[in-house]
Amino acid sequence: MAKILVTGGIGYIGSHTVVELQKVGFEVVVVDNLSNSNVEVLSGIEKITGIRPVFENIDCVDYVSMDRMFEKHSDIVAIIHFAASKAVGESVEKPLLYYRNNLVSLVNLLELMPIHKVQNLVFSSSCTVYGQPDVLPVTEDAPIKPALSPYGNTKQIGEEIIRDTIHSNASTKSIILRYFNPIGAHASAEIGELPNGVPNNLLPFVTQTAIGLRKELQVFGDDYNTPDGSCIRDYIHVVDLAKAHVIAVQRMLDNRTKSSVETFNLGTGRGLSVLEIIRTFEQVNGVKIPYKLVARREGDIEKVWAEPSFANNELGWKATETVEETLRSAWAWEQNYAQRSKID
Numbered sequence: 001m002a003k004i005l006v007t008g009g010i011g012y013i014g015s016h017t018v019v020e021l022q023k024v025g026f027e028v029v030v031v032d033n034l035s036n037s038n039v040e041v042l043s044g045i046e047k048i049t050g051i052r053p054v055f056e057n058i059d060c061v062d063y064v065s066m067d068r069m070f071e072k073h074s075d076i077v078a079i080i081h082f083a084a085s086k087a088v089g090e091s092v093e094k095p096l097l098y099y100r101n102n103l104v105s106l107v108n109l110l111e112l113m114p115i116h117k118v119q120n121l122v123f124s125s126s127c128t129v130y131g132q133p134d135v136l137p138v139t140e141d142a143p144i145k146p147a148l149s150p151y152g153n154t155k156q157i158g159e160e161i162i163r164d165t166i167h168s169n170a171s172t173k174s175i176i177l178r179y180f181n182p183i184g185a186h187a188s189a190e191i192g193e194l195p196n197g198v199p200n201n202l203l204p205f206v207t208q209t210a211i212g213l214r215k216e217l218q219v220f221g222d223d224y225n226t227p228d229g230s231c232i233r234d235y236i237h238v239v240d241l242a243k244a245h246v247i248a249v250q251r252m253l254d255n256r257t258k259s260s261v262e263t264f265n266l267g268t269g270r271g272l273s274v275l276e277i278i279r280t281f282e283q284v285n286g287v288k289i290p291y292k293l294v295a296r297r298e299g300d301i302e303k304v305w306a307e308p309s310f311a312n313n314e315l316g317w318k319a320t321e322t323v324e325e326t327l328r329s330a331w332a333w334e335q336n337y338a339q340r341s342k343i344d
Contacts, residue, residue: 001025002077002253003026003027003028003029003073003077004021004026004027004028004029004076004078004079005028005029005031005073005079005080005118006018006021006028006030006031006053006079007031007079007080007081007082007083007105007109008031008032008081008082008083009028009030009031009032009053009080009082010030010032010038010042010055011032011036011083012037012192012193012194012195012238013082013179013241013242014030014037014082014083015037015045015191016186016191016238016239016241017241017245017246018030019048019049019186019191019242020243020245021245021246021249022045022049022053023049024246026246026249027054028053028054029053029054029073030042030053030055030056031056031058031060031066032055032056032057032058032083033058033059033083034057035059035085036086036195036196037196038194039055039057041191041194042055044186044190044191045190045191047190048186048188048191056069056072060081060083060104060105060108060109061100061101061104061105062108063108063111063112066109066112067112070112070115070116070118071116076116076118077118077119077120077253078118078119078120078121078122078249078252079109079113079118079120079122080122080124080249081106081109081121081122081123082124083105084102084105084124084154085097085098085101085102086200087151087200087201088128088148088149088200088299088300089297089298089299090151090200091149091150091151091154091299092149092150092298092299095150098150098154099150099154102151102154102155103154103157103158103161106123106158106161106162107161109121110162110165113172114169114171114172119172119173120172120173120174120249120252120253121162121172121173121174121175122174122175122245122249122252123162123174123176124177125155125158125159125176125179125263126151126152126178127178127179127180127234127265127267127304127306128147128148128149128151128152128155129144129147129152129155129156129178130142130143130144130145130178130304131144131145131146131147131148131152131301132145132148132301132304133304136271136303136304136305137234137267137269137271137306138265138305138306138307139307139310140178140264140265140310144156148299148300148301149298149299159176159263162174162176166260166261173252173257173260173261174260174261175248175251175257175263175264176261176263176264177244177245177266178265178266179236179241179266179267180234180235180236180265180266180268180304180306181202181233181234181235181236182235182236182238182241183201183202183203183235183236183237183326183327184203184237184238184239184321184326184327184329184330185238185329185332185333186238186239186329187329189329189332189337190336191333192330192333192337193238193330193333194337202274202277203277203327204334205217205218206277206278206281206330207330207331207333208334209290209291210281210285210287210289210331210334211334211335211338216290216291216292217289217290217291217292218291218292219274219278219291219292219293220294220295220296220297220300221293221294221296221297221300222293223296224296224302224303225302225303226273227273228273228275228276229275230273230274231273231274231300231301231303232273232274232302232303232304232305233271233272233274233303233304233305234267234269234271234272234306235268235272235323235326236266236267236268236319236326237319237320237321237325237326237329239321240266240318240320240321241266241319243317244264244266244311244317247317248264248315258314264310264311264314264315264317265306265308265310265311266306266308266311266317266319267306267319268305268306268308268323269305269306269307269308269309269319270305270323271303271304271305272323277327278291280323280324280327281330281331284324284327284328285328285331287331
């Protein structure tokens, strides 16, 4: 079966995508610099699939090392590019780190692809490119708004770099996947969201608070123009998201793309507030989450959710997991990881 390069493949979405790729028979090479991931995730992938993916501890910003990696794995036919810094708040504080990491890594890949005869790229983008949309739900035709954070700007610029590069080189194809908010964990509870240090995303902070690692959860803003005052997002199960990447790779390898660059929204089509997520988590898992309302966080969008019908109809993909199932899986993962940590 074909060999796929997954950058950032030990990270949260990357590891779940590696599992789904291996399940359908793809051979996977993972490149990850472990800046926000843990090498033990490889063991979780192996437990689920019976296969330990090839791992290269490389920073995608390092052109020479990436060139050598492509020489070593000369039969790679497609790339799924996850490797990027991704915390909105941190990007406001450290913009240059985000521009260097997220953009130079992409430029390196696009330069190396024709050299090593790799024609297919799936790019991990984000609904942040829409900013605060004028119309909800958001379709792929919604205008790209000025970014509210350096992180969001790197995704916008990344998409532009891909389009400009492919316009100049007809042999390369790309599918851009704009994610809404991935949450949850694999049903086995062997892999899940495992950030280094204090979490920047909602769900790992919720689960770490529930298990006692954090004293309380902070809810950023209670004065937004939403029913309960907290931000609204489209929360999608990470396994549903991972499956979309497999479909995108197969679409390119089967030459079923309709243009050299295709873009799809990946979401459920349903918006839920931060406070709704907390309440639902408490209900389905039978635990209380201590939280406090604090000031808004710079860079946060008020409300956004997807119109996923284009991805449903054209890509042949649909989010199927309920939010209740997703929140149960996140809690099962947190408990399993805590138990393993005690044993270790």
